[in-house]
Amino acid sequence: MxxxxxxxxxxxxxxxxxxxxxxxxxxxxxxxxPEKQLAIAATKTTTSNTATASTTDATKESTSKATITDTSYQSDDLSITLTTKRVEDTTVYVVDIQTNDSSHLLTALAENSYGRNIKETTSAIAEENQAILAINGDFYGFRSTGFVMRNGILYRDTANGDTDALVIDKNGDFSIINEQTTSAKNLTTAEQILSFGPALVEKGEVVVNQSSEVTQSMTSNPRTAIGQIGENHYVIIVSEGRTESSEGLSLYELAQEMQTAGATIAYNLDGGGSSTLYFNGKVVNQTVGGSQNSSEREVSDILYFK
The missing domain is CATH 1.10.287 (Helix Hairpins)
Known part of the structure; x- marks a missing residue:
């Protein structure tokens, strides 16, 4: 040697x-x-196993009494209506959601864990959490910065520069903050913080223009966005794209659809290959981001109703 x-x-x-x-x-x-990481802080007491079991039982009972079709879900405390339309040579799904309280709006992490390279498909996370309706979230794991709070637990408080973040408070109300000028730890009433953006609609007005775009994104794409119409009243829009039958939407077109749907505030989530709409036990849209035998991309997190 x-x-x-x-x-x-x-x-x-x-x-x-x-x-x-x-x-x-x-x-x-x-x-x-994969690398699991710890939370920074919790803004609420961790739910006990007994309470979790009670909530699960209540959800099962509510679901068993619900009236369910391919395009709707109706129970005493949750109403969901799915509409499909064509916009700019693109198939677009608009979901109107009304609840009796904010507890129906939740988020979930892949493998129920926060960390790097921990991923599952939106449908898999939705099924594990008995979601009725679910969409992909902000794919926090794709970045090392950007505020991350899920169900009252703060996991990351590092700002992603001059980024719009969506805050959902304990009453289920939406607001938009600028991460560069805001401390995540000071958002004491927040229940969820998602960091992707940009904001699409504020005070009922479109706040992006025809040249607005996500960094490194094409003009027309599959899209996922969520908005609030009123108290416990929400709208989700998912568009297809990158296929022969659907070109995709620009951010401006997406914002216009949110405004048309009645959103007073709306926010753009991760799109492209991540865009997935899960409803009543199946994926509704044509997904394009997967690998191997699945067209559904694995992501870090979801936002869902149950």
Missing amino acids: RHFFHKPYRWAILFTVLLLMSNTYVLLKAFVI
């Missing part, structure tokens, strides 16, 4: 191999190796 390193070029070979191994590990850690 000692004689091997007498040749200078052999040191160069060894250095190159070690450098390649180091770079490979960094890439695997960043994009492949």
Whole structure:
């Protein structure tokens, strides 16, 4: 072995191999190796197993009494109506949701864990949480910055620059904040914080223009967005795209559809290959972001109603 390193070029070979191994590990850690991480703070007491079981039983009972069709769900405390339309050569799904209180609006993490490279499909997370309606969230795991709060637990308080974030408070009301000028820890009434954006509608007015776009995104894309119409009254819009039958929507077109649907405030979530709409036990839209045998992309999180 000692004689091997007498040749200078052999040191160069060894250095190159070690450098390649180091770079490979960094890439695997960043994009492949799952790594669970801890929450920063909780704004509410963790629900006990007994309370969770009671909530699950109540949900099952409510679902068993509900009237369900391919385009609707109707129970005493939750009403959902799905409408399909064509906009700009694109299939667009508009979902109107009305609840009797904010407890029906929830979020969930893949594998019920926060961290890097922890992913499942939207439909899998939805089924695990007995969701009636679900959409993909902000794919927080794709970035190392951006506020992350889920169901009252703050996981990340590092701002993603000058980014719009959606805050959903304990009453289920929406507001838009700027991460650069806001401290996540000071949002004491927040229940959910999602960081993707931008905001689409505020005070009933479209707040993006025809040149607005998500960084590195094409003009027309599959899209996912959520808005609030009034107290415990919400709207979700998911558009198809990147297919022969659907071109996709621009952010401006998406915002216009939100305004038409009656949203007073609306927010753009992760789109493109992540865009997924799950309703009454199945994926409704044509998804395009998956790999291997599935067209549904695995994501970090969902937003759902139950």
